[in-house]
Amino acid sequence: MSGARYRLASVRGDLGRALLLDLGLLLAPVALGLLITEFGVDPAWIWPWILLPPLLRHPWLLIRLALLIRRRHRLAPPFPLGLWGEVYRGIARYQQRGRKSRKRQIRFSRRFREAANAVPDALVILDKQHRVEWANPAATKLMNIRWPEDDRRPFTEILTQPEILPFIEAGEYMRPLDIAPEHNRAIMLSLRITPFGERKKQRLVVGRDITKIYHLNMIRRDFVANASHELRTPLTVIAGFLETLLDAPGTPAQHRRPLTLMRNQTDRMCSIIEDLLTLSRLEMRESSEEQESVDVPDELHLILQEAQALSNGRHDFESRVDETLLLLGSPPELRSAFSNLVFNAVKHTPDGTHIQVVWQRGIDGVEFSVSDDGPGIPPEHLPRLTERFYRVDRARSRESGGTGLGLAIVKHVLNRHDGRLRITSELGRGSRFVCRFPGKRALIRDDRDAIPVDELQIRESAHLNRS
Template sequence: MRDWMAAGRGELGRAVRFDLALVLAPLALGWLAVTLGADPAWLWPWVLLPPLLRHPWLLIRLALLMRRQHRLAPPFPLGLWGEVYRGIARYQQRGRKSRKRQIRFSRRFREAANAVPDALVILDKQHRIEWANPAAAKLMNIRWPDDDRRSFTDILTQPEILPFIEAGEYMRPLDLAPEHNRTIMLSLRITPFGERKKQRLVVGRDITKIYHLNMIRRDFVANASHELRTPLTVIAGFLENLLDAPGTPEPHRRPLTLMHNQTERMRSIIEDLLTLSRLEMRDSAEEQTAVDVPDELHLILQEAQALSQGRHQFTAQIDEDLLLLGNPPELRSALSNLVFNAVKHTPDGTDIRLLWQRRAEGIEFSVIDDGLGIPAEHLPRLTERFYRVDRARSRESGGTGLGLAIVKHVLNRHDGRLTIASELGHGSRFVCRFAAKRALARTEPQTAAAL
């Protein structure tokens, strides 16, 4: 009752009153005519038919207008049917505004995509081209709509592209020189999107200048390191002879010792730079074979204990049957860097744990310590070359600032990644994660060596 009273105060109430009047007025006239002596047999049909036929007529008219997609505009019928017409007209107006907004948004999107200097290509779930911006014609030789529905790998024919798309591991870009223009270097990034992430957005960026600068830097570092290694070896040899010579005056021994230590430090830096240069030459490790990681870890642990000289406590949990497909020297370099860093950069009495185990998501090697920890602001930059949290302390410990950079490059070449977690006062955790497909089982049973 309250709803009807509220409706009576508005447009709906007026429409209801009109329809009631439209029905009740003929009934009242018919009743009055019958009381005055009119024959009801012919009177009632003429009285009731007009209001009853009005409803199907307005309904048929509305259905025809909607079928023809006509825009409903005033004047609208009186009564409740007028409210229905007005309501549909409002929905039509909202739909038109929404379509206009979508058209404006889509126009702005096309203008922005056309202005982007990077190549943008949308692929369907069969890796066929659905859309591409103008920059894709220059960088990828993809011209849309001429190449609409063509396979992406039919245009970019490098053999590494299809495995890169199907692998679904898009954390790192794929760098390549396209066949149509070998003078440029492209960096391809792929992002899943769309319904159920079935489509792919391919972004191609021209990194030719950056690539050439990196090549120049790499060649310079490699050449300079090679040129410096020979004179440093000569200097170190003479210093060792002078230190070992019985006739060397005692006052000269301290400066000679300092010179020898600094020479060894420079040799260590040069060796690390040469290692980095070799790692950067190719994205994947060569001569991959089954690496006996447990055996390597036992050797690394012995060396770490010798380096610690009893100042740290070591524990290890090593799966003796778990081997890894990779390059033995590179993996040994990466694993030993993490372990030796834990020894060099933690105080005396620190507990250091080594874990080599299989996880649900792959294979993990972890180095965990309960040392001082690393401030959070330093964690993102730890794998940069020559980056040190405490420069003075790193020099005292003999660190070169290149160890974690080497670890990162080795893991990249072995489909792995490095994660670092640390909290001040609660130690640090360095974890190397490898893909499960690289796991190998030991063919011959071997008992675990005592640590």
């Protein structure tokens, strides 16, 4: 505070001295004129010559300053005397600050350009009309975008894949879009788009070369599918012979326990292989080809019957199912996802657990949820639950017959149906698994057919349910 007061006092002192100097420059000619008239010189002749220079000084300095500013000349000493000197000096300081700021901006822009040019990923900035505003050198190789040659050119004219325009206009950028560009089919690009700028109207497109990762995933997927398919036949044979030996009346009693263990482990291996094959089929295509009206209430009633048989009275079930609400999708895939969530609640919760199954309209679509009041899941495990073979309690999962693939299957099915999986849990209070589907997939059961649900109807119904 004392420093600010000192600077303010210094400025006031400079202005005071400049004002006194201007008064001196004005009063000195007046004194000189009075002195000359004392010698008998005609005042009408001497006063205009004495007063004209100090009066013309101000418009001259103003015009000179205006010309210097208009020509963008740098103001440098020597400065005029008086208040005009303070004006010139102040403008010169502002010019110096502006030059320093521009130099900083140029240095920052140069560093940004150098950093962007060094990035191996393609970076492209799009304007509000999805036209190219800027691109780094990597975009030439990966996207065939040359800047500045392609400046203001529509992005979809360069990358002509039909799925790109809906991806940009949809505005759902949580998942990347994988494409093989037309100019080089040998590479695989992963496109990520991030809105930025004023009102988030501009787009930053990041293209990453995932060719090696894509081929590795293809190899892994093919290996898992082929290995699972090849293992299924011998395991089926082994399971058949074990079943025959266990049912045979002449089998010794001491052999029955190891045969039973062998059959249980064989059944577990068959279950793992079936889940792996299901995952492989889901990964083959991003979206389901079978799109039909799925009678979700009927499927859930069958799943609940199977879950109650699996529980054998050890769990308390509650269901709230909207009998008029159907879903557009693949019946076997949706049944697999819903049954996995319900059966997991039975397998991985202790006896006496209350399990609630809900199928209803939500705020922005429809949702299926499975809740329980079991022991809950530690928070550090929640982000990894949908990974393959990931188990919270490995020993308990093996005892219950879990494969560690159920939630991975659920995640893939929801991705193929534009859905999202949300998992919440609290230790000692239970867990909740929610599958949310967009309103465009919701259907209403009619007397004659299933009709689409209007988005407004979904919101109104959800509001009435909550109130």
